[in-house]
Amino acid sequence: MNRVVLEPLATYERDAVATAVAALLAPLGGMSAFVQPGQTVLLKPNMLAGKAPEKAVTTHPEILHALIREVQRAGGEAWVGDSPGIGSCEQVARKCGILAVVAETGARLAPFTQSRPAPQPASPDAFQHLELAREVFDADLIINLPKLKTHQMMGLTCAVKNLFGALVGMRKPQLHLQAGSDKARFARMLLDLAARLRPALTVVDAVVAMEGAGPGSGDPIEVGALLAGTNPLAVDAVALELLGLNPEDCWTQKLARAQNLPGARLSEVELCGADPIRLRPARFRPAQATDVSFGVPPVLHRRLRRSLSALPAIDKQRCRGCGLCVKHCPPAAMTPDPLMPRIDLNACIGCFCCQELCPYGAILTRQGLLLRLSRFLLAK
Numbered sequence: 001m002n003r004v005v006l007e008p009l010a011t012y013e014r015d016a017v018a019t020a021v022a023a024l025l026a027p028l029g030g031m032s033a034f035v036q037p038g039q040t041v042l043l044k045p046n047m048l049a050g051k052a053p054e055k056a057v058t059t060h061p062e063i064l065h066a067l068i069r070e071v072q073r074a075g076g077e078a079w080v081g082d083s084p085g086i087g088s089c090e091q092v093a094r095k096c097g098i099l100a101v102v103a104e105t106g107a108r109l110a111p112f113t114q115s116r117p118a119p120q121p122a123s124p125d126a127f128q129h130l131e132l133a134r135e136v137f138d139a140d141l142i143i144n145l146p147k148l149k150t151h152q153m154m155g156l157t158c159a160v161k162n163l164f165g166a167l168v169g170m171r172k173p174q175l176h177l178q179a180g181s182d183k184a185r186f187a188r189m190l191l192d193l194a195a196r197l198r199p200a201l202t203v204v205d206a207v208v209a210m211e212g213a214g215p216g217s218g219d220p221i222e223v224g225a226l227l228a229g230t231n232p233l234a235v236d237a238v239a240l241e242l243l244g245l246n247p248e249d250c251w252t253q254k255l256a257r258a259q260n261l262p263g264a265r266l267s268e269v270e271l272c273g274a275d276p277i278r279l280r281p282a283r284f285r286p287a288q289a290t291d292v293s294f295g296v297p298p299v300l301h302r303r304l305r306r307s308l309s310a311l312p313a314i315d316k317q318r319c320r321g322c323g324l325c326v327k328h329c330p331p332a333a334m335t336p337d338p339l340m341p342r343i344d345l346n347a348c349i350g351c352f353c354c355q356e357l358c359p360y361g362a363i364l365t366r367q368g369l370l371l372r373l374s375r376f377l378l379a380k
């Protein structure tokens, strides 16, 4: 269950991708271990925004192409769906090259537009009311296709975080609001979501990943790898090792480890294929820290919030005043302005949705004084 395969792949050239995907799936029993003839298979790439594939914001269309072909060879019917942050699924799929692959392969584009309530979890601690895209219930199985990227709020977006796209449209900001500035609560919701969706397989596009201010405004970096596994937590554990990141800096992994969820620790993972340390990039820029990593009493945290955390700031030179950030800010902490929106930092919950969705990379991460000081001292 915790087997994860790591396969080197340095190019998106079609034949090379097909060969690497076949090699990646072999230790897991091949695609026929997951897909039976006649089954409908929902492939869930990262389609955050309509950006060209080389920007590394979305799952590369050639990875999707190879997976669709694998599903079809196993006798399955491939659906491709997501609920992008901005724009319709069709618009985003066209811009990021996914629509062309869907048309070429005869797969079905299945935009997430309608929701159904997910079954209530047994645990009273779990998020009780999650409504998910209809297609995740209609398909026989889900294949999760994340892009490996940093994430300014959660630290990393990979196998677990990619499943947040199963929430349709405005349900995403509603959940941000429900969690508020409590990142652990938001991470718990993501873990609940992964437990309910239970993708049969996750295949990660880490050929070119994203570093820095991910998931929307970071920079592409060549990593040269694909990862696959059945347990999203185990896949994320290997992804963190591949990038040389501390699991404690990824909120979902930190919480999963604290709860002893199976596969959250690298020591529990059965690793096949390449050695993650050998494939690790020479340098990788993580998302900027947004919290001090040692315990601060909650009362002090509330009082010194601006100094102990990181909050968004607008880059005057880059902002074009388009207002997209204002429209998508979950607590409505932003006010439109013809020149540049204003942010009410007292109302801001630090979700960084504005940074994720700004098409011009105009939202910066501003670390508070005590946060910078604590990071400086820890680095010594």
Ligand code: SF4
Residues within 6 Å of the ligand: 314, 318, 319, 320, 321, 322, 323, 324, 325, 326, 340, 341, 357, 358, 359, 360, 361, 362, 363
């Ligand atoms: S910060 Fe970005 S999204 Fe917001 S108004 Fe400026 S350009 Fe538009």
Ligand code: SF4
Residues within 6 Å of the ligand: 312, 328, 329, 330, 331, 332, 333, 334, 343, 347, 348, 349, 350, 351, 352, 353, 354, 355
């Ligand atoms: S200003 Fe940005 S970080 Fe703050 S709540 Fe709004 S979207 Fe989230």
